[in-house]
Amino acid sequence: MATSIDSANTKAVERMVEARPVLTGMGKALDLIPGMHENLLLHAGPPIAWEQASGPLRGALIGALIFEGRAGDEEEAERLIVSGEVSLAPCHHHSSVGPMAGVVSPSMAVYEIENRTHGNRAYSNLNEGYGKVLRYGAYSEEVQERLRWMHEVMAPVLGAAIESCSGVDIRALLAEALHMGDEGHNRNKAGSVLYTKQLAPHIAKAAPDAATAADVIEALGDNALSVLNPVMAACKAMADAGSEVEHSTIVTTMARNGTEFGIRVSGLGGRWFTSPCPQPVGLYFPGFSAEDGNPDIGDSTITETAGLGAFAMAAAPAIVTFVSGTPQDALNATLEMYEITAAEHSSFTIPQLDFRGTPVGIDLRAVVETGITPRVNTGIAHREAGVGQIGAGLVRPPLALFTEALVSFAEEYGFQ
C-alpha cells in the first residue's frame, strides 16, 4: 500500500512540476471562469458564510456588489448576500485564486492562465496596487473609481498586449525572478519589472493613445505586486495539475478566508480541512500592532503550495527582516521545507543553495511525522474593512489540520 502512496505522490508532484503555465489573455469573469454567474461572488479561502466573514472580506464583498451596480450601500449589499440572492463560493471551486479577500465578481476582468502541458486553466483578478484597495476590504468611492479605470481602460489594453505577445510564460518568468531576489509571494519586485518590460512594447501598440499607454505601463511598473495575480493563477494551474491523484498525500491547496485556514489533499478530492486561522507573526507598519491585525487571509498561499513563497525564501534574503532576521535564516527557512516536501522543483532553482530546486509538494505524512508545518510568507490586513495592509510576516497553518487530513486519508483508503 505504502508504495502506492509513494508512486501516487511522485505522480502528483511530477504533474505540478511539469505544468507550464502561460498567461494567454484576459476577459470578463462571467465569460471565462467556469461556473461563474450573475449572482455569484468568489472569495479567498475555504467556504464561508457572511456571518462568519471577517472585516476585510465583508468590505470586499460589499465593494464588489457596489462595483457591479447591484447595491448602493453596505446594508443593501449585506441583504443581497444574507437573503441568498447573491451566493458566495471559494475561488478555488472555480479554478481561480485571489490575493487577500480575493473577491471576484461577474463583470471583473480576470487573467487567464493555460497550463500548456496538461491543458487545464486557472484565473485571477487584477492587482490594484497599494493603499485603499478592495482586496483589503476598502470600498469607498476612491476605490470604486480605481476599479472602474482598471476595468474600463487598463484591462482591454492589457488583454490585447498579452495576446499580441502570444502569451507570457509565467514559469520561465518566475525562474528568472528567483535569481533576481524574488520568492514569488511577498516579493515580486523583479517579476513585476520583468512582466512590465515584456508587455510594454505591446501595450504601446495596443493602447488607443500614448497617454493611455503611459498610464497602463506606469500602473504596472509602479506596482511591485502587478505580477502577483498572474503568478498565483499560474501556481493554481500547477497545483491543480497535481490534484485528484488517487492515493496521493500531497497537499494541493492551502488557503485562508480571514476566519479559517483550509487545506485540500490530492488523494482526497475536493474535501476541505479547516481550522481557525492563526494570526501572522511579523513586522507591523508604524502606528499598527498585532491587535490591529486580522487573522490570516488570502489564496496567495497557493505560491507555497507550488514550491514558492516561503519555500523559496533562500532566494529572497532582502525580505528576511519581515519574517526573521538574517540571510542565514532565509536559507534555513527553505532548508526546513525540504523536510516536508516530496521533491525539488526542476524549473525553480535557488542560486544561494547551489541551484538546488525549491522544495515542492507538501507531503501530509512528513508534516505529521516531523511536526513541521509549512511556512507561509504573508501580508497582514487590518481587521477593519478598508484600512489595508498594516504589516507583513510569517504564518504557519495549525498542525491539527494536517493530522485531521491524515486520519481521514487513512480512513478513506482503509489504513485504519
Added chain:
Amino acid sequence: MDDPSVPDDKAVASPIATLAEIRAGSYYDSVVLMLLQRALAELPGVLDAGVVMGTPANKALLAQSGLLTNALQGAAPEDLILVVKAESESTCRSALARVDEFLATRRSNQTGAYRPKSLASATRMIPEAEWVLTSVPGRYAAGVAREALNLGKNVFLYSDNVSVEDEISLKDTAASKGLLVMGPDCGTARVSGIGLGFANRVRKGRIGIVAASGTGLQTVMVGIHRLGCGVSQAYGTGGRDLSAEVRARSARHALALLEEDGETDAVVIVSKPPEASVAQELLSEAASCRKPVVINFIGYVSNEDRNSAPSNIRYARTLDETAEIAVRLTSASGSQGSYGKGSFTSQATAPLSRLVPSPEPQGFLRGLYSGGTLAYEALFLLQDSLPLVRSNGPLPGGKVLDNPHRSEGHTIIDLGGDAFTVGRLHPMLDNELRIRRLLQEAQDPETGLIVLDVVLGDGAHEDPASELAPAIEEAVAAAAQDGRTLPVVGVVIGTDADPQGLYRQVEQLEGAGAYVFTRHDDAMRAVACAFAGGGEGRHHIPPELKLCVSKSTGDVSNSSAFAAINVGLESFTDSLRDQGAEVVHVDWRPPAGGDERLANLLTRLR
C-alpha cells in the same frame, strides 16, 4: 498543585512549599532538562528542583528528595515533570513561570547553520558520513537505527531500553548490508582515531578491542595508553550482545573486522560474563583468529580454561591487567607502531604508598559507580574479601539489592543502570544523582567507606571533580560531625590527554580528602586491605612488568577524516567536533510529536 491552603501573602516566615507541573507529551533532550533543573534550583529562594520525565524510576528518585507531590503520582513516562521546592509558594510559582523563558533562551542560542530535522536531510548535508550515533529515548531508538541502516550507515546505538527483538533484527539487517551495529546501550567506541560516546583520548596504535561494556572498554583503553601503546579500533557491542538471544552478533562481526584490519596486531575482548554457549562460540572464533587475543570475561573463565587455552588466547583477570597483557603481546610480536620501542619507564599513576584507612568497625562499603563494568569488577575483585555485597547488578548468584535507592550492608550500586537512567542523563554526564546519593550514604551511620569512580574523556562531564570534590568534602564533614571517620576512595579513569585533565581531576579529589587511584584493581586491593584491618593498601605493580609510560608520547589526535551524523545528545556532537571530526547534528523530535497512535498510522502509510 499542592497545599492550596498556604496563603500567598505571608511573605515573612511562610512555610516551605512544593509546587509541581506536568506537561503531557513533551520531549526535550535530557541535557536541556538537566540545565533547566539547574537554572531553577539556582533561583533565589528555591531550595530544590526536579525536571525529569515521569518514569517510575524518576518518580522514585523525586520521592527520595521529597519532591514527589500527590499531583505527580499520576505522571506518565512521556510527561515532563517540573517541580520546585522553595521558601514560599509564591517563589515556587515565579520559578515555574520562568520555565518557558529558560527553554527559549536555550533555543535562541541555536542560530546559525541549518540543523536538519531528519536523518535523510542530514545525509544530504554530509553524504560522506559512514556512522550514525543515536542516543534518542529507547522507544524511538530502533526506528532511528533502522533508518540509518537503510541509508547505508553503521550505527553507534547509545540508547538503552531497546527490545531484544529489535536488537536482533537490527543486527541481522546490518549483517546483510555489511554494516556494524554497536549497541543498544553501547557507551563507548573508538573508530579511526575518534572517540564515540564516552571515550578517552588515547594514542593510535595496534591493539584492537571488542567490548560489550563501556567502562570496561574505557579502562582497557586508558591502561593501554598509560603503558605507552595505542588503539587501532575499539568496537562496542552493547551489553546484551553476548546473551543467549543475541548470540554475539556484533562481537563476532567486530572480531572479524579486526582480524582483517591491517593496523591491528592484537585483539582484546572484554565483557561481563557471557551466556555459556555464546562464550564457547566466541572463544572458538577467537581461537581461529590469526592474531593474538586477550580475553577478559570478568571472572567467567575458570583456571582449567586458562590452562587449556589455545596458543593465541590469553585470559586476563582485571581490566588493567588486560591492557598489560595486550601491550606485552603487541610488543612481543615485534610489530611497528607509534608506541614505545623497547623499555617502558614507570609512570606514577597515584602516590605509590597510598593507604586507605580502615573504616569504623561496624561500617559497610558503599560503592557508588557510574561505570557498570567497573561496578561489576568491584564485586568480582572484592568477593573474597567482603562477605555478601549487595548490588543492583550482582555477580551470578549474588544478592540483588531490594531497593536500589537504599543501601543495605555492603553495597555496590551501578548508577548508570537502567533503573536510574530512563528519561535522564547518565551519571557520567550529570553528577547530581550521585552527589545526592553520596550525601545520603554519608548520613547513614552504617556507611564505613565510600568508593566513587570518576570516568574522564570525551562525552563525559567537562569537569566532574569540580562538582564531586565539594560533595566529598561535605560527606566527610557530615560524618565527622557524627563522630565518624569516613574514608572516600576515588578511582579516576582517564588519560593525560583527556579534556578534563587527569591530574587536575586527581588533585581536586585529593584536595577534598579522597584517596585517589588511577587503576581500579589497585583501588580494590586497597579497599580490601582497609576492610581487613589496614596494612597492604599499596598501589600494586606486577613485578614482571616494569611499566609504564614510554617516552614517546605518541599522537593522540586523529589523522584520518571521520564524518558522522549524531541524533540525540548534543554533547556527543560537541565532543566529535572537539576531536576534529565532521559532524552534522540532527534536531530530532519524536515522530508525530510522540503521539503513538499517529506514529503507528504513519508507519502503515510509509
